[in-house]
Amino acid sequence: MNDASPALAEIAHARGIHKTYHTPGGEVPVLRGVDLSVRRGESVAITGESGSGKSTLLHLIGGLDAPDDGALSVLGTDLRAADDTARATLRRNGIGMIFQQFNLIPSLDVRANLGFQARLAGRFDAARAETLARDLGLSALLGRYPEQLSGGQQQRVAIGRALAGNPPLVLADEPTGNLDEATGDAVAQLMLALVRQRGSALVLVTHSARLADLCDRRVHLRAGRLA
Numbered sequence: 331m332n333d334a335s336p337a338l339a340e341i342a343h344a345r346g347i348h349k350t351y352h353t354p355g356g357e358v359p360v361l362r363g364v365d366l367s368v369r370r371g372e373s374v375a376i377t378g379e380s381g382s383g384k385s386t387l388l389h390l391i392g393g394l395d396a397p398d399d400g401a402l403s404v405l406g407t408d409l410r411a412a413d414d415t416a417r418a419t420l421r422r423n424g425i426g427m428i429f430q431q432f433n434l435i436p437s438l439d440v441r442a443n444l445g446f447q448a449r450l451a452g453r454f455d456a457a458r459a460e461t462l463a464r465d466l467g468l469s470a471l472l473g474r475y476p477e478q479l480s481g482g483q484q485q486r487v488a489i490g491r492a493l494a495g496n497p498p499l500v501l502a503d504e505p506t507g508n509l510d511e512a513t514g515d516a517v518a519q520l521m522l523a524l525v526r527q528r529g530s531a532l533v534l535v536t537h538s539a540r541l542a543d544l545c546d547r548r549v550h551l552r553a554g555r556l557a
Contacts, residue, residue, distance in 0.1 A: 339369065339370050340367050340368065340369055340370075341368050341369060341370045341404070341405060341498055341499055341531045342366070342367065342368040342391055342402075342403070342404045342405075342499065342531070342533070343366075343367050343368075343401070343402070343403045343404075344364055344365060344366045344367070344387075344390075344391070344400065344401070344402045344403075345365050345400055345401045345402075346363050346364075346365065346399065346400035346401065347361050347363065347364040347365075347366075347387070347390065347397045347399070347400035347401075347402055348361055348362060348363060348364075348397060348398045348399040348400055349361040349383070349386055349387075349390065349395070349397055349398055350398055359554060360383040360386050360554060361383050361386060361387060361390075361397070361554050361555075362553065362554030362555055363400070363554070363555055364387060364400070364551075364554070364555060364556050365556065366387075366549065366556055368499075368531050368533055369531065370498065370529070370531055371526075371529050371530070371531060372531055372532075372546045372547060373522060373525065373526070373531070373532040373533075373534065373544075373545040373546045373547070374531075374532065374533050374534065374545060374546065374547045374548070374549065375534045375535075375536055375541065375542035375543075375544075375545040375547070375548045375549070376388070376533065376534065376535050376536075376549055376550075376551060376556075377535075377536060377537070377539070377542050377548060377549070377550050377551070378550055378551035378552060379552075380537075382551045382552065382554075383551055383554060384503075384535040384551050385503055385504075385535055387535075387551065388501050388503050388533060388535050390402060390409070391404055391409075391499075391501060391533060392404075392421060392425055392427060392501045393407075393409055393412065393417030393418070393420050393421050393425070394417075394421075396409060396410060396412075396417075397409070397410055404420060404424075404425075404499065405420060405424045405425075405498060405499065407420045422447070422450050422451050423451050423497075424497055424498055424499060425497055425499050425500070425501060426447065426491075426492030426493055426495065426497040426499070426500040426501070426530070427492055427500075427501050427502075427503075428485075428488050428489055428492045428500065428501070428502040428503070428505045428521070429488070429502075429503050429504075429505070430503060430504040430505060430507040430508055431508070432476070432481075432484045432485055432487070432488045432508070433488065434476040434484055434487055434488060434491075435476075436475065436476050436477060437475075438475070439472065439473050439474060439475050440463075440468055440471050440472045440473070440474055440475075440476075440479070440487055441459075441463075441472040441473065443476070443487050443491055444459055444462065444463060444468070444472075444487060444490045444491055444494055445459050445491075445494055446491055447491055447492065447494060447495055448491075448494040448495035451495045451497075453495040453496065454494070454495070458494065458496075459490075459494055462490050462493060462494055462524075463490065465520075465524060466486045466487075466489065466490050466520065466524075467486065468483070468486060468487060468490065471483060480513075481508055481509050481513065482509055482513040482516070482517055485505060485506070485508075485509060485517050486517060486520070488505075489505070489517070489520070489521045489524065493524055493525070493528060493530070496528055496530070497530060498530055498531065499530060499531050499532075499533070500525055500530050500531070500532045500533075501532075501533050501534075502521065502532065502533070502534045502535065502536075503535045504535055504536060504537065505517070505518065505521065505534070505536075506518050506536070506538065506541065507537070514538070514541075515540065515541075518538075518541045518544065519544065522544055522545070532545070
């Protein structure tokens with residue numbers, strides 16, 4: 331199999347990424363030449379100390395912010411050159427995002443939250459949504475609202491929402507950070523199983539060595555560079 335095979339194609343490619351934040355106290359360099367490639371279907375864990383820039387890197391890959399310097403391409407989109415509209419289109423159509431805070435829409439029930447992003451992308455499939463709800467153990471909870479769910483249940487809904495449109499890339503920022511250890515481990519294993527089942531690439535930011543070890547590859551962010 332050669333590198334041109336779809337199974338090995340790069341889905342995200344970063345070279346020499348720099349990011350500095352400008353604060354009232356002066357400039358704060360966060361990323362100092364990060365190189366990272368993610369291939370289709372693989373899971374990559376990014377670890378590092380608090381404040382090391384893990385979430386910043388994830389947000390750059392997700393088009394939530396732009397790098398100051400370097401090359402960054404995600405799903406064929408040059409994110410240094412892309413404007414806000416192009417980055418929003420990329421997030422809507424190609425990326426599923428899972429956050430520590432769940433970010434569910436409180437006025438929508440579980441069924442509507444699950445289908446929200448897939449509908450925005452024009453890829454909602456009712457049968458697929460029902461299967462996903464079953465796999466996530468949410469079938470009996472579809473009529474409930476976020477405030478009626480436990481933390482673990484809310485995070486499973488967030489995972490389902492990210493996967494419902496079958497995005498080629500899933501980004502997860504400390505997805506189990508608000509859960510107790512047992513619940514977090516169960517949710518993490520379920521998330522990884524579903525991502526692999528659907529053939530999506532996963533980039534995961536985590537403090538958990540246990541969770542990082544479940545991924546195909548692990549990289550560590552230190553002093554603004556990946557090791």
